[in-house]
Amino acid sequence: MEEVRNKQVVLKDYVNGFPKESDMLLKSSAMINLKLSEGSKAVLVKNLYLSCDPYIRERMTKTEGSYFEPFTPGSPIAGLGVAKVIDSGHLNFEIGDLVWGQTNWEEYSIIDNPETLIKIQHTDVPLSYYTGILGMPGMTAYAGFYEICSPKKGDYVYVSSASGAVGQLVGQFAKLFGCYVVGSAGTTEKVDLLKNKLGFDDAFNYKEEKCLDTALKRYFPNGIDIYFDNVGGKMLDAVLLNMRLNGRIAACGMVSQYNEQGDGVRNLFNIITKSVRMQGFHVTQYYHMYPKYLEMIMPLIKEGTICYIEDIAKGLENAPGAFVGLFSGRNVGKQVVEVSCE
Known part of the structure; x- marks a missing residue:
């Protein structure tokens, strides 16, 4: 099994008021095996794009009654992203599949509930679109x-x-x-x-x-x-x-x-x-309509009828700044973090 360093962005502690870059820590000491253990039903992915969304702020505070489960300080921030499967113990996913769904702010993630992932069928559009217009x-x-x-x-x-x-x-x-x-x-x-x-x-x-x-x-x-x-x-x-x-x-x-x-x-x-x-x-509540949505939106994208603006920050180390910028309006369009273009 090949073990490599897994760069991560972790939450230092629960946040009060506006989030700051210092509330998040870029951690380079974590290690991960690029092969799942025998019998695992999980999926191991390499993260390509991460989505910066305002709702993530809710998970940075331990609030009673919130429908978002709070993060655990010291653990990677979680959010939506686009990834490539590099090992799989799940029948629905194969090595090389491209997926979008819930992942973590790190280079590699083990997804224990692969049912939350959606396999990407259309690769003739920018993959980053699956954090936005196609996600x-x-x-x-x-x-x-x-x-x-x-x-x-x-x-x-x-x-x-x-x-x-x-x-x-x-x-x-x-x-x-x-x-x-x-x-x-x-x-x-x-x-x-x-x-x-x-x-x-x-x-x-x-x-x-x-x-x-x-x-x-x-x-x-x-x-x-x-x-x-x-x-x-x-x-x-x-x-x-x-x-x-x-x-x-x-x-x-x-x-x-x-x-x-x-x-x-x-x-x-x-x-x-x-x-x-x-x-x-x-x-x-509406994800069951995703196939119907794709039928509508894909032709509009390819015809140029719909325009979609992205603001892409390159490098996992720039994720904290990109996220904090959401609350001052620094981004123009959908804020995305490019982790890897592979």
Whole structure:
């Protein structure tokens, strides 16, 4: 059995407030055998790409009632990624298979529950796409928009954090469906991207707005039919004032609340007066629709109808910085870490 060093990114201790790079440690002393023990049912993979997602912050805190199991300090951070099988004790996976699913922030990982992995069939697109448009964020956008929002042609759609991994897809799906779409982001560069590359009808920099309610009334003088919420907090509060009768809100993420509680939402009474349906969801509830999603999205990617923006940090050592950057808006598009291009 060949034993090699296995570089890892581990959580030093539970985090309070905004995460810092110093909350994570690059560890080079771990060793791993590149051959599974006899009788193992696991899969041994070499990680190629890792996904930086805001929900990982939730697992850095030991919080009662969270649906995310907290990390164990001193252990590698876990998340979604793309990997290559280098040994397998599972009948469904062979050496050389490419997969995406739950893995760890390290060079090599032993996956004890291979049933969570999805075998990659389409390799004529960038493999990094399986951390984004062809992975969890893509399914999140698909299920959230089509299943939760129940869109109708001509709907007025607003997407917050619109240049992110999920938001950029929701906006494009809405445009293809025949909706009017406005997105918000935190820099001029991202606003330009939304309008000039991703095809949104309009976009604005929420950091430049003194009053979010006023901003939304400017872009939606007739109100909002669909709000795809990635941020919660003050933005959600302002949106509630601008929803139309029988509007729908998909509560996808609350990134403004991950590091601090902030102000409570005060305008919930509008849900009653405007008959608004607001529904949270978890993408794993919709993974059974993944084959159907691939049938829809693959032609759109190959035709160039759908555009997907990635921000790729190269090297496992850059994973902590890439992750922390999510909470200051440093990334442009889906944040990915390239561990190995093999």
